[in-house]
Amino acid sequence: MAATVAVVIGSLRKQAWSRKVATEIIHRAQGKLNCHILEIGDLPLYNEDLDAQPPLEWKRFRTGIDASDAVLFVTPEYNRSVPGVLKNALDIGSRPGNQNHWSGKPAAVVSQTPYKLGAFGANHALRQTFVFLDMPVLQQPEMYIGTVGDKFDSAGKLTDSDTGKLLDAFIAAFAGWIARAAKPESFPDFMKRRDSVATAYVNGDGSPLDSIITRTDPATFLSPGGDAVTGAAVVANRYKADAAHFTKGSTSKLEVLQSANGQLGFWTGIQHAEVKMQGKEGAIPMSLRVTEVFRLEGGHWHLIHRHADMGTSK
Numbered sequence: 001m002a003a004t005v006a007v008v009i010g011s012l013r014k015q016a017w018s019r020k021v022a023t024e025i026i027h028r029a030q031g032k033l034n035c036h037i038l039e040i041g042d043l044p045l046y047n048e049d050l051d052a053q054p055p056l057e058w059k060r061f062r063t064g065i066d067a068s069d070a071v072l073f074v075t076p077e078y079n080r081s082v083p084g085v086l087k088n089a090l091d092i093g094s095r096p097g098n099q100n101h102w103s104g105k106p107a108a109v110v111s112q113t114p115y116k117l118g119a120f121g122a123n124h125a126l127r128q129t130f131v132f133l134d135m136p137v138l139q140q141p142e143m144y145i146g147t148v149g150d151k152f153d154s155a156g157k158l159t160d161s162d163t164g165k166l167l168d169a170f171i172a173a174f175a176g177w178i179a180r181a182a183k184p185e186s187f188p189d190f191m192k193r194r195d196s197v198a199t200a201y202v203n204g205d206g207s208p209l210d211s212i213i214t215r216t217d218p219a220t221f222l223s224p225g226g227d228a229v230t231g232a233a234v235v236a237n238r239y240k241a242d243a244a245h246f247t248k249g250s251t252s253k254l255e256v257l258q259s260a261n262g263q264l265g266f267w268t269g270i271q272h273a274e275v276k277m278q279g280k281e282g283a284i285p286m287s288l289r290v291t292e293v294f295r296l297e298g299g300h301w302h303l304i305h306r307h308a309d310m311g312t313s314k
């Protein structure tokens with residue numbers, strides 16, 4: 001199963017070359033790496049005072065890192081270093097206190113410049129941070145793209161076949177690097193992640209859940225509405241559709257009894273939530289009775305069964 005890669009882009013410009021390069025890599029990596037862009041443009045500036053009650057954007061970003069197997073950085077060079085917006089994102093992901101969300105995630109860097117000379121400074125300034133962030137980074141091949149503006153057409157499509165070949169080799173090397181760096185996730189570690197995935201879900205962000213659900217049959221979902229869906233693809237679509245009903249400002253906390261043995265794990269307990277729904281005023285408190293079963297697939301735990309019923313509504 002392809003690893004999930006968060007792609008972090010170091011430029012906020014709409015027409016950024018970095019975004020064009022990232023989009024090209026995501027396209028070329030299809031089937032080998034499951035890449036998605038983790039946006040940084042809405043992140044409030046890091047301020048340690050805010051960590052007691054972090055902004056929702058920080059939470060969304062940290063959950064996005066947690067839900068990824070690896071991280072790809074695609075960045076321009078600013079003043080021979082990384083753009084401030086990217087450093088801000090690195091700092092937010094490294095906190096609070098002892099919760100460094102980047103820790104152990106395999107990383108790779110692509111840097112670009114419209115000039116002949118450049119991109120090296122940003123690439124290596126970024127690598128310097130990986131030492132403290134504890135990110136094992138792909139060494140070879142290095143990816144510095146010079147004169148980037150000559151390599152894409154006006155529609156943003158890569159026209160330079162040599163760069164295309166380099167990118168393909170880079171993607172293959174990164175996929176191999178991720179596979180070597182991966183060790184099976186412990187079930188207790190996964191369950192910490194499960195809690196934050198549930199919080200993202202009730203805030204309308206279904207993508208972290210999407211990354212932990214199985215794509216292999218059999219899969220089942222018995223919903224709080226009383227209906228049941230079966231089959232991995234149908235279940236995945238259903239979760240996606242349901243997430244869209246929730247909006248930001250919801251809370252969720254899992255009260256868990258859990259166990260795992262070999263390839264299978266489960267938790268049963270209560271999901272305490274206050275959910276805000278599209279088109280409805282105020283938050284709706286609920287305590288769902290939940291049982292979820294997971295299978296270890298490709299070193300990661302994946303949801304194969306969820307049964308939730310309303311239990312009590314306060």
Ligand SMILES: Cc1cc2nc3c(=O)[nH]c(=O)nc-3n(C[C@H](O)[C@H](O)[C@H](O)COP(=O)(O)O)c2cc1C
Pocket residue numbers: 011012013015016017018019075076077078079080081112113114115117118119
């Ligand atoms: C504040 C600033 C500093 C820059 N410093 C460098 C630099 O040190 N080296 C370089 O190659 N280009 C530098 N540039 C030019 C960028 O490489 C160029 O604007 C590039 O298009 C930015 O990437 P993007 O298209 O992804 O936004 C700088 C640009 C800005 C705005």
